[in-house]
Amino acid sequence: MSFLQVIGLRDPGEGDWTRLRTLQYSELHKVSMIRFTAHGLAAMLTVALYMNSIAHWVLGIWLLSVVAAVWNVGRIDRKFIDIEARGVQWNEFTRQALGVAGCTVPWAAALMFFVPEGTSADHFALWAVVAMLVAGSAATMASAPVAIVVFDLVVGATGVASFILAGDIMFAIAAAVYTVTIVAGALRSARTYLSAKIAEAGVAEKDEVVSLLLREFEEKESDWLWQVDTNRRIRSASPRFAFAFGAAPENLEGESFIKLIAGSSWESGEFPRSLHELAEKLKRREHFSNLLVQVYLETGRRWWELSGTPMYDDNGSYVGFRGVGSDVTEQRDRDEKIAYLARYDTLTGLPNRLMLTEALGDAMRYADQWKSRCAFLMIDLDRFKAVNDSLGHQLGDRLLASVSKRLAGVITDNEQCGRLGGDEFAVVIRDASDKGRVDKLANAIISALSQPYTIDNHTLFIGASVGSAIGPRDGSSVETLMRNADLALYRAKDEGGNTHYQYVPSLHANAEERRKLELSLRRAISHNELELNFQPVVNARSETVVSFEALLRWNSAEHGFVSPVKFIPLAEDTRLIVPIGEWVLHEACREAARWPDDIKVAVNVSGEQLLEPNFAGTVVRALAETGLPAHRLEVEVTESVFLRDGRIARQALEEIMALGCSIALDDFGTGYSSLGYLRTLRFSTIKVDKSFVQGATHDSQESLAIIRAVVAMARSLEMTTTAEGVEDAEQAALIRELGCTKIQGYYFGRPMKAVEARSLVVKSNNTIRAA
Incomplete structure (x- = not known):
């Protein structure tokens, strides 16, 4: 930043002129008394020097002019008390500079008109008084560099002129060097002062932003700050943190953080895995972020997302943990619902195609590990389409729900049933080592699903066709096994339905023949x-x-x-x-x-x-x-x-x-x-x-x-x-x-x-x- 920019005579390259002047002039009123005292003492010394050589009434008028000029500047400076709230305007800047210029008039007059009336010693003494004012101005007026430039240059230049008129060329040169040096040093001090104020304002602004963010963070319903000591006991409980627990802040102070989170499970000792993980993080003093913790409060089970970092004092000693937390129960419930919808059929409540595919993959890995067999059964309802089309989709949906209940009642813990879509269902048999299990289950499914249904005063009769494939015999991958079971199901439908057909390799030839036949047709x-x-x-x-x-x-x-x-x-x-x-x-x-x-x-x-x-x-x-x-x-x-x-x-x-x-x-x-x-x-x-x-x-x-x-x-x-x-x-x-x-x-x-x-x-x- 150039000196002209520091003084205020040129706009800054970066930032706002008003903001920079406000930073400079915000504390200007504090030096008014120092200025008044310094000028008063200097004026009294000058009156004492020239008491015997200048008329008293002249000295009296001069003294009053000094007091009036200093009082005027002080009056102007006091208007800067609230400057931080409104900012410095250009007219205020120039008014203050002119006020300082008014203070130079009495001293310039003394140097020009008092010197010829006194002795050479009086001249040097007067310059010494003026030099002290120049130095004092440079030392105390760093917040208003334009005032330094105006006062020091005007008074200094007048002093140099007085020595020239007196014929003391060497002293004139010395006064000039002194004035320039004081002004240059004062400008450097003013630039340092302005840089410090800018930095201080930046820090204050950041502190304000952080405080604002923290206040906003605390004001959110599900977010809070938390802090524990070395014994994991709560310290400085914030209102939002206490609200999350449903208690007053003073009631939480000094309580065990883990015990409060554990709730009723604290007595039984059966803690959720997430709570064990949190306790280990605190014990090992490890930083953690977005840790999902299951919490038991009086209002019920909740899910909290916690982040924390260990705290150390100036000596490097561990003093506890501090972090942030939020209640993500609603989000967790939404995620669980989405996960449920992604894996379960909403109409029947049975696993959907995705989950059945995963179950079949797990069964095939189990069969490969233990050299056993698994099976996949595909089920298609016979005559369901006729019911759905003639009686409506709503009744058809209720029929599918009834089918799913019967299907779930037939299987054991060794099987998992689900709905593939439409009127197609499937069963995964994890362990099909018993050769007769597949046939028994298929026949039980056909028998159960073929019994009459009573829905909305309608007695409905449908059947079921089942196609099955054994893994890994009929396929070494999930896709192959499902495709082969589908081929077997298609054959069962061709046989008239209400029957079970197991996959045989010749079905591939039939499927290929059908594909070629379709192409030719x-x-x-x-x-x-x-x-x-x-x-x-x-x-x-x-x-x-x-x-x-x-x-x-x-x-x-x-x-x-x-x-x-x-x-x-x-x-x-x-x-x-x-x-x-x-x-x-x-x-x-x-x-x-x-x-x-x-x-x-x-x-x-x-x-x-x-x-x-x-x-x-x-x-x-x-x-x-x-x-x-x-x-x-x-x-x-x-x-x-x-x-x-x-x-x-x-x-x-x-x-x-x-x-x-x-x-x-x-x-x-x-x-x-x-x-x-x-x-x-x-x-x-x-x-x-x-x-x-x-x-x-x-x-x-x-x-x-x-x-x-x-x-x-x-x-x-x-x-x-x-x-x-x-x-x-x-x-x-x-x-x-x-x-x-x-x-x-x-x-x-x-x-x-x-x-x-x-x-x-x-x-x-x-x-x-x-x-």
């Missing part, structure tokens, strides 16, 4: 590998062809002929049934347009197709592009289409009927039969499944009763009935006797190619005309 339409066969449906009385059912066939270039039983479920699982079904609809309508006008075509429609937006528009396009009248198209659906989303399916079928198409209900009585379907939708035909036809042929009273009931119901609702699976004349006669309207089966014709179907209807028409 995706290319089947573009490669012209799909074709339609048509099976005739005849009038039960006249045995004339009234319609054909379009049946899809796939002759793959890679796999050869693939049974519909194999690729239709695959198409539905992969939703390939949607584009394939659209192709079937167009091809069936195109072929039917070549038949006589009285012959219909029936096309099977999957539930996946009905759920497609604007399925009716697909039907309209097929009819428009092929020119087939709407009344010649019959759409066949099964009852299962209503289980997934009955509202959308019903709406789609109503739109199709509005076009003039007819709707047939296929496989009636074999699935989830409900008379509500027949009441809400005007089906044109009810198809009796071939299983009932075969049963009636073998005199099954149940089958006969079902067929008679279906026929009677259809007649009352003005619907026709079609019996499927008729294979010989005896079955045809029986069906005719039972009253079915139409018959379909191998006796009247197997599925045939389009050319053969066209030839059959032409032949049938010719026969009718000939008759």
Whole structure:
């Protein structure tokens, strides 16, 4: 910092001019009395020197001018008493400098006008008095360097001039050197003083900030300062620290810190591990940070986060610990809840996929260590989807909760069950060395989950399919074992469900075959590998062809002929049934347009197709592009289409009927039969499944009763009935006797190619005309 900046005649490079002047002038008022005393003594000595050579009235006026000038400066200095609160302004700075300049006038006048009247000795004596004032000013006015510069330079320069006028050149030079030296030294002192004040202000500001932070820290509800002595007894308990304990500060003073934290566990001696860790840290005098400690207070269990550091006195002796703490109970509870949600299923309370994966990994490590076996069971609920779709997700969720309780009741301490997601569950068997344990547990699970459930006055029946894999035999990693159990589960579902299937290596080949089959099926339409066969449906009385059912066939270039039983479920699982079904609809309508006008075509429609937006528009396009009248198209659906989303399916079928198409209900009585379907939708035909036809042929009273009931119901609702699976004349006669309207089966014709179907209807028409 330059001298001009120290004096105040130039703005500082860093900092604020007002702030620096405030630091300088804050204690200026304290030297007013010293100045007044020094000038008073100096003035009296001067009067004494010139009492005999200058008129008394002149000396009196001079003395009064000294007093007036010093009093004026003192008055100005007193205005700086509260300067720290408001800061020094420029006009105050200049007023004080002018006031000091006023003090120089009497002394400059004395040096210029008193000297000629006195002797040379009086001159030197007067200079000595003035020199003392100059030195005293430099010594006491470091807080206002501009005052030093003004007073010392003006008075010093006047003294030098007085010696020059007196002809004492050497003394003039000495006075000049003296004045410059005093001023230079005073400016250095002023710079040192200002630097010290700046440093002092910085320290004070830091102390204030620290104090403010500590106050704010203490004012927080869950944060506090704590301190213990060498015996771990509380010292200087803060209000917030006492509040955390629920006690007054004076009641905590001198109490054992560990004992208070331990609470009721102090008597039993069963301390939490975190408390032992805290005690060890204090015992070993180790610094610790963010140590999570379990605390037992009268209000219950809490979690504190403590940080502490050992304290030592000036001699290096250990005197205790000091630190900070905070109550993190709410945060800990949130973390525990998040951890729970991350590892447990919220609906059932069972471990989720993550936790089951960890449990399986632990079981596999255990099996590897002890050369034993572990197992993983995957469980899928049979018919749950139908319940969920028909009765709603809320009831489905309650059903899943009931399933989880039954599942938990079956397992032992050696197993852990959990929910993988949806209606899939799993069980980890830690020790599966008992070869029969996996089968026993799987069968127990199937039996328990297959018992009826009563929820909201609904009696529900579901089943369970189980697939299992043994580790490490069926997989050396968690991922492999879970994948193989999934393959086994898929096989159990293929077997009809409600069964247990263990993994065998051949399942990989099946899975690979399914993958390749799916890939080929995706290319089947573009490669012209799909074709339609048509099976005739005849009038039960006249045995004339009234319609054909379009049946899809796939002759793959890679796999050869693939049974519909194999690729239709695959198409539905992969939703390939949607584009394939659209192709079937167009091809069936195109072929039917070549038949006589009285012959219909029936096309099977999957539930996946009905759920497609604007399925009716697909039907309209097929009819428009092929020119087939709407009344010649019959759409066949099964009852299962209503289980997934009955509202959308019903709406789609109503739109199709509005076009003039007819709707047939296929496989009636074999699935989830409900008379509500027949009441809400005007089906044109009810198809009796071939299983009932075969049963009636073998005199099954149940089958006969079902067929008679279906026929009677259809007649009352003005619907026709079609019996499927008729294979010989005896079955045809029986069906005719039972009253079915139409018959379909191998006796009247197997599925045939389009050319053969066209030839059959032409032949049938010719026969009718000939008759």
